[in-house]
Amino acid sequence: MTGTVLIRNAKLVDGTGAPERTSDLLIIGDRIAAIGDLAGAEAAHVVDAAGRVLSPGFIDTHVHTDMTLLDEPVHACFLQQGVTTVIQGQDGLSYAPLSPDVLAMYRRYLAGLNGNARSDATWSSVAEYRACFDRTVSMNTAYCVPHAAARLETVGFHDVPLDGDALAEARRLLEVAFEEGAVGFSTGLSYFPNTYGPTDEHVALCEVAAAAGRPYVTHVRSVFDPPVDDWLAEGLAEALEIGRRSGAAVHVSHFGPKPWRYDRPETLLAPVDRAHDEGRAVTLELYPYPSGNTFLLIYLPPWAHEGGPDAILDLVRSGRERERLVREIETNSIPPFGTTIAYLGTGPDPEILGRTLDDLAASWDVPVGEAVLRLLEREDLVVGGREAPPSFPNRDALFHEQVLQLLERGDYMIGSDGIPVAQHPHPRTFGSFPKVIRLAREAGRPDLPALVHAMTGFPARTFGLRDRGELRVGAFADLALWHEDRLTDHASYDDPARLSTGIDDLWVNGEAVVQDGTPTAARPGRAVP
Numbered sequence: 029m030t031g032t033v034l035i036r037n038a039k040l041v042d043g044t045g046a047p048e049r050t051s052d053l054l055i056i057g058d059r060i061a062a063i064g065d066l067a068g069a070e071a072a073h074v075v076d077a078a079g080r081v082l083s084p085g086f087i088d089t090h091v092h093t094d095m096t097l098l099d100e101p102v103h104a105c106f107l108q109q110g111v112t113t114v115i116q117g118q119d120g121l122s123y124a125p126l127s128p129d130v131l132a133m134y135r136r137y138l139a140g141l142n143g144n145a146r147s148d149a150t151w152s153s154v155a156e157y158r159a160c161f162d163r164t165v166s167m168n169t170a171y172c173v174p175h176a177a178a179r180l181e182t183v184g185f186h187d188v189p190l191d192g193d194a195l196a197e198a199r200r201l202l203e204v205a206f207e208e209g210a211v212g213f214s215t216g217l218s219y220f221p222n223t224y225g226p227t228d229e230h231v232a233l234c235e236v237a238a239a240a241g242r243p244y245v246t247h248v249r250s251v252f253d254p255p256v257d258d259w260l261a262e263g264l265a266e267a268l269e270i271g272r273r274s275g276a277a278v279h280v281s282h283f284g285p286k287p288w289r290y291d292r293p294e295t296l297l298a299p300v301d302r303a304h305d306e307g308r309a310v311t312l313e314l315y316p317y318p319s320g321n322t323f324l325l326i327y328l329p330p331w332a333h334e335g336g337p338d339a340i341l342d343l344v345r346s347g348r349e350r351e352r353l354v355r356e357i358e359t360n361s362i363p364p365f366g367t368t369i370a371y372l373g374t375g376p377d378p379e380i381l382g383r384t385l386d387d388l389a390a391s392w393d394v395p396v397g398e399a400v401l402r403l404l405e406r407e408d409l410v411v412g413g414r415e416a417p418p419s420f421p422n423r424d425a426l427f428h429e430q431v432l433q434l435l436e437r438g439d440y441m442i443g444s445d446g447i448p449v450a451q452h453p454h455p456r457t458f459g460s461f462p463k464v465i466r467l468a469r470e471a472g473r474p475d476l477p478a479l480v481h482a483m484t485g486f487p488a489r490t491f492g493l494r495d496r497g498e499l500r501v502g503a504f505a506d507l508a509l510w511h512e513d514r515l516t517d518h519a520s521y522d523d524p525a526r527l528s529t530g531i532d533d534l535w536v537n538g539e540a541v542v543q544d545g546t547p548t549a550a551r552p553g554r555a556v557p
């Protein structure tokens with residue numbers, strides 16, 4: 029057989045969880061054409077992979093590249109981690125289906141999180157938006173239809189229930205989105221306007237996802253009025269209830285260890301175990317870092333978001349309700365204390381970028397809540413922030429052990445939650461996948477078949493990515509070639525923008541996007557499935 033690429037003597041870790049085996053693999057065009065002893069095969073390009081792992085390319089279940097990929101088709105930060113497919117449309121925050129005026133408004137609102145592309149690409153439907161990423165970028169992209177779009181297109185940016193005709197229309201929008209290739213329905217219940225939706229609304233919308241055989245992808249609710257003891261547990265309980273009542277599979281976003289909230293993950297995850305026992309589909313994801321990355325608007329209370337970005341700016345500039353705003357920002361369930369400024373819409377001002385809100389507040393001699401408001405005002409709301417990692421003795425050892433324990437449960441995958449637009453980024457954007465491999469290696473238990481499965485075959489099945497995530501004849505040739513002792517991350521909180529190393533070669537749909545450790549300019553990524 030004559031192929032495009034012949035990889036010889038690889039240590040095949042095939043993404044199914046099966047034990048590794050030594051094998052050759054032949055790529056013809058965009059597919060895997062043969063696996064086994066291919067002594068007689070020939071190819072235009074032959075790679076001797078002796079001693080190295082050949083796995084499916086990694087599938088990142090949670091990214092914020094919905095704007096950045098429009099401007100930068102090659103994201104080295106993901107390619108050098110071995111990622112060949114990313115799932116966009118996360119946290120219920122994205123850009124389709126949206127009519128033109130609403131799209132322009134919501135692009136402005138989300139710019140502190142995702143940036144706002146310079147690209148003049150336009151779209152309205154999910155099909156049109158997905159097409160922006162088809163054969164124009166290096167990685168494959170899949171898309172979750174976001175809760176925000178269903179609300180904004182029907183009831184606008186308002187704290188009102190979605191019911192009656194508006195709910196019927198929102199359900200119809202979701203039906204069309206699934207017909208046009210959305211792989212899940214996402215929400216983020218620290219974000220707006222998503223948080224305005226009560227549990228019943230989610231159930232009604234998730235019925236559409238269930239009918240399409242697609243999961244409910246949720247950043248669980250964290251804004252409660254009145255505040256509760258443990259919003260993570262409450263938010264998880266709500267997500268599981270929505271899954272049970274609607275029949276939709278539930279995928280819980282970025283539910284990693286939170287050592288400052290609970291020492292024993294098994295207590296928090298007991299409801300997930302019970303759901304499994306009842307035969308319900310519940311999956312989770314994590315990134316291996318102990319704090320998050322978001323945008324400063326998340327700190328404003330629900331009532332302040334009413335009306336959208338123009339109304340927020342008007343409120344912030346007017347000085348109305350200033351004391352109440354400052355107080356409620358500081359008592360938010362996700363408090364701003366310790367947050368580092370990660371992104372500024374006006375550009376990377378060194379006087380502010382990379383400094384903490386507490387530090388800025390001290391130098392401005394104002395409360396932290398007031399500092400948040402001043403930054404939002406100054407930047408037209410476009411400010412990103414990296415949450416402070418918790419600090420307590422032995423943090424990294426405890427946290428890393430919990431990461432490995434969660435992955436060993438078998439219901440976790442990796443979602444980096446990468447935000448490439450950040451000017452002072454979060455290390456998760458650069459290191460999540462190699463870091464997990466490194467932690468397992470350092471702990472002396474690198475179960476590669478299980479780890480690779482969590483990064484490939486498992487997410488492919490969960491999100492219905494056809495012919496991806498497994499090495500088998502006929503599957504798409506999304507492949508990563510790496511050495512298990514050399515694949516590693518370098519990004520840290522102090523020095524975050526360092527690319528991972530150890531991915532020698534990476535193919536997307538049979539085309540090399542990394543060669544000898546260096547990204548190529550190829551753009552073979554498709555809008556999948």
Ligand SMILES: [Zn+2]
Pocket residue numbers: 090091092118119445
């Ligand atoms: Zn996210």
